[in-house]
Amino acid sequence: QKSILVKKMIAFYGGAERLQGKTFALWGLSFKPNTDDMREAPALVIIDELTKMGATVRAYDPVAMDEAKRRIGDKIFYAKNQYEATENADALLIVTEWNEFRMPDFEKLRNNLKEKLIFDGRNIYQPEMMKEKEFSYFSIGRQAVIK
Numbered sequence: 001q002k003s004i005l006v007k008k009m010i011a012f013y014g015g016a017e018r019l020q021g022k023t024f025a026l027w028g029l030s031f032k033p034n035t036d037d038m039r040e041a042p043a044l045v046i047i048d049e050l051t052k053m054g055a056t057v058r059a060y061d062p063v064a065m066d067e068a069k070r071r072i073g074d075k076i077f078y079a080k081n082q083y084e085a086t087e088n089a090d091a092l093l094i095v096t097e098w099n100e101f102r103m104p105d106f107e108k109l110r111n112n113l114k115e116k117l118i119f120d121g122r123n124i125y126q127p128e129m130m131k132e133k134e135f136s137y138f139s140i141g142r143q144a145v146i147k
Contacts, residue, residue, distance in 0.1 A: 004140060008119055022090045024050060025058050025060075025113070026046065027085065028061055029061035029096065030061055030067070034063070036063045036066070038068065041095075043059070043096070047059070058079050062100060083112060086108075090113070090115055091113065091115060118130065120138065125139070
């Protein structure tokens, strides 16, 4: 169940082997907002699956960075802020619904990401808004937006 986001990514790219060499920004490492608790955190499974497929992960979490470094080590790049995570990334993955991720600077995202592509595991954006902003947007249990 936790890797539903990865399944959506594999479907979008047309096969797991196509994720090799890609770089993904990941927002949210803790299992829920306002904690550094990573027990059962979906990010752990997602990071494990993506790195095994040969993808690079650039992650940011407002609180759980130290805990993540202890648990994950140097398998991923730890960004100083949410926008550094998106620099030259092929897509953005939203894994924890921190408040600061709810209203990002979409212009910065547009400039940083190679593709205007978001996989949202927490449904924090409205598909209509993403269509308006011309992002391809995949969320859980809702119609995808393909630009």
